[in-house]
Amino acid sequence: MKPNSFKRCCRVILGLMLLLPILSIGQENAAEETFTQALAKLKAASTQERGLAIEQLAAVQNPQATVVLKALLDGRLFTLKADDKLVIGEELELDYQISAAENSEKLGTVDRSATQKITLTNSLRTSLRKLIGRLELNDKDAGIRLAAVNAMAKSMDDESLTLLHEHLVAEQDKKVQKAITLILGLEQLNSADQAQRLSAIALLKDQASQAVVNRLNELVDKDAEGHYLEADSDVRNQAEAALAKINSELQVYAAIETLFFGLSLGAVLVLAAIGLSITFGVMGVINMAHGELMMLGAYTTYVIQQLMPNHLGLSLVVAIPAAFIISALVGIIIERGIIRFLYGRPLETLLATFGVSLFLQQTVRSIFSPLNRSVATPEWMSGSLQINDFLSLTWNRLYILVFCLLVFFLLLQILKRTRLGLEVRAVAQNRNMAKAMGIPTGRVDALTFGLGSGIAGIAGVALSQISNVGPNLGQTYIVDSFMVVVFGGVGNLWGTLVAGFSLGLANKFLEPYAGAVLAKILVLVFIILFIQKRPRGLFPQRGRAVEG
């Protein structure tokens, strides 16, 4: 370097040093500017532009940026149609409470139709979650930090990795620490040093998660010619040992999961069948409209939810008695209007109730349109109870399982301990004798049928949470219901319970081997064979009354 140019260099550096304080002020302004620019760019039509804007926002050191990004992810970021202003909206009953995106200044309320939502695609959502994760890594709440770490893990890059490394030192919470070490352990496997990798495997062995299994599988995989992909045999053997340990754990989880699936399918079957086991089992009425009574229950849930749109959870609770009453009333009308003239003539009853079922379906079509209705699921019923990475139980199924048992035991108590129950059993056992004892059999018939129908209505409320609410809802379940009742033994509530759960379990244990279609067929064939052997089902009624 020539001395001359050296001098010039020095001068430039000196000049730069002098400029520094001015520059840093300029930087602040610049940050402010990028923030506003990025906000403006969020309104762009192209997904790419919006993606860039999101990254810019995340890079700006501005707490407001986090607020905007979160609002965007939650679908609460809008532009006003009138002046194209970017606002954050909070949902009120009919309109939005809005505040300015750049400084959260309250701007009052606007009508929903006056706003245009900033739309997101999957790729934008993934990048948003990652970026928000980075910003939230220093949150006070350990739960948020954990979620942040997990969000970052989903799309790992070098920047996130350095951030996590730095953060691990400061992290106090055990769970978050564990999550970070797991991610870092997975990264450590990529290291060039054998000792590092072996220690990583030892660490990962005790932290079974899907990511670990995948990574370990990669280590023991062979290529098309049968050569191992992993050159280092020590690492490979360790990985194999670790996998064997994890896999034995996994088998236990898989068994528990299938058991749960079977029980929850069984619960749905029992709920659908239990009303029928009263009308068909106890009264001997083949009620083809049973499915439609469930459908009425489901529609009641829909109507009640429409009436109280802001209390999702409560509306579901209210729907239970309401559905019971409506279905029971319709049931009583059917019984008094049609069925009572047909006692002792099962074929005619079958035809008549089949007609009733078509009538009810078409009525619902005329009132509510043939389209399905959407019944929302309350927050506490969606998602799943995450036990670990391999085992999670869905909340709605858990609730329905509990609900099914509650309904069952309640019904059992009604039949055992109330006067109505006593009369029902008396009429079922010997109608003439009961009549001679002064029991008003006509009234008891109506009430029994109402009770069975009401229970069907309650089942409809539960079904509305896992299935379609539409005119065809009943048809889907009617065959299954009859199957359960006949298999369990006509006239026996316990039989229905046991039959429902065993059919559910059989179905779910067969499904992985045979596929859904074949599993269903196999279960049906099994029932046919079983009925050949024991025509009265699992728990047949005994005694003279049956013969008569």
Added chain:
Amino acid sequence: MNRLSSKLRTLGIAVTLALVASGANAEDTIKVGVLHSLSGTMAISETTLKDTMLMLIDEQNKKGGLLGKKLEAVVVDPASNWPLFAEKARELLTKDKVSAIFGCWTSVSRKSVLPVIEELNGLLFYPVQYEGEESSKNVFYTGAAPNQQAIPAVDYLMNDLKAKRWVLAGTDYVYPRTTNKILEAYLLSKGVAKKDIMINYTPFGHSDWQSIVADIKKFGSAGKKTAVVSTINGDANVPFYKELGNQGISAEKIPVLAFSVGEEELSGMDTKPLVGHLAAWNYFMSIDTTKNAAFIKQWHDYIKNPKRTTNDPMEAHYIGFNMWVKAVEKAGSTDPEAVQKAIIGVEFPNLTGGTSKMLPNHHISKPVLIGEIQDDGQLLTVWQTNKLIDGDAWSDFLPESKAIIADWTAPISCGNYNTKTKKCSGQNF
């Protein structure tokens, strides 16, 4: 005597004239058959199409009808009962003497109508996306063939979302089975390994998805990007998506691309667990063109409910009906034979900004759109073909139909023509 006979003659003439006049009166309208289920399982989808047809016919009458005559809709209800479709089609053609039938939804209903419509030489416009492998002289397929929906959708998943593992999940009947057969052949030809494809069928109206969704989750968490291509039909979709949401499978992790879920189906679902999942169609209600805005407004005015959605099969009927109108005008008559000849090559602007054309194989050209489901039940376009795609009746990816084409213009005039052996098999479906 003479007088009497002349009187009688006058009377006779008068009577004949009256008869002719009344006959002419009946001839004053052109009858259009609407063959959609208004009750039973399929009423959920088909009722809307019946209303769409009535709206289109109404609109055409306001414009002065067709060939100087008014159009008259003859609506029948085949009640989701497949054999009844054939009976009703026969009734429409022989008793009501309709000039064209617009109808059917499921493939099985179309297959049941086909022999009748070929025997009586009627016209059927079929508005729903289907599995292809068919081209009848008497049927016009205004819905998508597999190469206008399934293949581009898979391309999108492969190229844009970089999917490496595939779940083909469908309901167990002819459309999903054939579509998945085509897709599997296509994926294998693109170098996807057999172990990276999982095919799963479920019965109609399947409601317990726990094990299958758990399987998909396991299959999809093996480290490679996984996508689900769903040909799950109708009612089974709600419990399927609910289970996906509850088991924590988000669209970002494992996107599900559906061929049978549109705006209408979405309006009956709780959309929370669905946001971000995909659907492939040739039309979305959210498409921003003036034609579409006018169509939506017309629909809302007609049905008197501003919340009703429009969907892909409705657009198919819109295009099909207008193509038929143009063909009748071109032919100057409603005679099926003349219309069949005239309609080939007829162009009509579709609602998404392009101009669809009736091709010699009785399919039409359409754009392919892929949308992400938004929480308001609309589909946001994330990808679309840059030009219209011509419908291909016989898939090029199945070995048995590779060499087969359909061309109803001279000199081939055949729905199943083998380009290798130069023979027309006559087996059109």
